[in-house]
Amino acid sequence: MTDGLLGPADVRRLAAELGLRPTKTLGQNFVHDPNTVRRIVKAAELTEHDVVLEVGPGLGSLTLALLPACAQVIAVEIDPLLAERLPRTVAERAPETADRLRVITADALRIDTLENPAPTALVANLPYNIAVPVVLHLLARQPSLRTVLVMVQAEVADRLAAGPGSRTYGVPSVKASWYGKVRRAGSVPRAVFWPVPNVDSGLVAITRQPSPQVEVPVKEVFAVVDAAFAQRRKTLRAALSGWAGSAPRAERILVAAGVDPTARGEQLTTEAFAEIAVQARKDHA
Structure with missing residues (x-):
């Protein structure tokens, strides 16, 4: 049972329809495994009241799994072609959730605070080349975010979740921990992506906590x-x-x-x- 989710053949058909050739510039690696997106949604621990911010929805693999699990998905997509196709994909495969989707065609690094409704959770398969800047930018600009669950390059996941004294502890670790508790939330095999990336992936979870109280910005x-x-x-x-x-x-x-x-x-x-x-x-x- 796929629950309307996208499998390998669906992803390739959609890409062919759009004349899409995934680009390294935009870090496009599309998930084509229904079990993986189900696992991500489960790990995100969403409630029916959550408003999910998804960055880089691509062809909609994760979007389709998120929509039944929350109140609304705000999908931010930089590629106009993909942004235009996403609502139609949802209407075709999960019409009962179509009214929960809002698509914004924009660069996630340039969006300001979103309101009415404000997002409560960030759940995304992030382009590897901008993963850390996107997470930090959105945590800074979206105080309403209480949880984050993102799929990133495994090496980046290690750096984000590292603690003091660790070999991988550095700038991303310190800055992410400013906003909350960071932990590794699992690994993702290469085979669930198209095209297959030449790096492993990992899940990172962040639970928002009060930042240290200091008298400086x-x-x-x-x-x-x-x-x-x-x-x-x-x-x-x-x-x-x-x-x-x-x-x-x-x-x-x-x-x-x-x-x-x-x-x-x-x-x-x-x-x-x-x-x-x-x-x-x-x-x-």
Whole structure:
């Protein structure tokens, strides 16, 4: 039973109808396995009241699985051809859910806060080349999002979910954890995509939690994070010298924040980076 979901033959037929040749530029790898999209929807733990934001719906494989599980799907698609075809695909395969779909033809990195209704969950198969910027942008711009479940390149999934001290802990890990609790939510085999990508995929779940309460804008905290990881092998005293204006000032700020100047960025928690930004503001005052 496919429940109107798209199988391999359906995906290829739709692509042929549209004259579509998946492009690496847009990171287009379409899911053609009904069991995979069912699994993603189940992992998202949606309720009938959720408004789902889906980025890059493509031919509609995941969209068709999401619609019966929530109140509405807001699908953001950059490709006008795909955006135009999606409502028709839903009307043909799941007409009873067609009124729950809203399609926005736009670049997800350029959309501002969505309202009436505001999305409560981000569920998407994200183009690999923009996965991290999209997740961070939407968490920043959509305070209504309480949960995130995205399929990304396995390596990116590892980086997003990594904790302090891990070899893969870095800028994406710290920034994602600013918005909530991040965890790996499973792996996805290459064979469920068309065309088959040359990398493995993974699921990442984020549960929104209050960000650290600090008296500085988040952009100042993130500036510290960017500087700390720009030269991973350097101590924080050295890595932050350019950001602080000098190594002695960087050391002074670090000491005031309770951070060892000889430590490295991968050892620090999100809260520690926030405290460095706070002490830098005080030091400047």
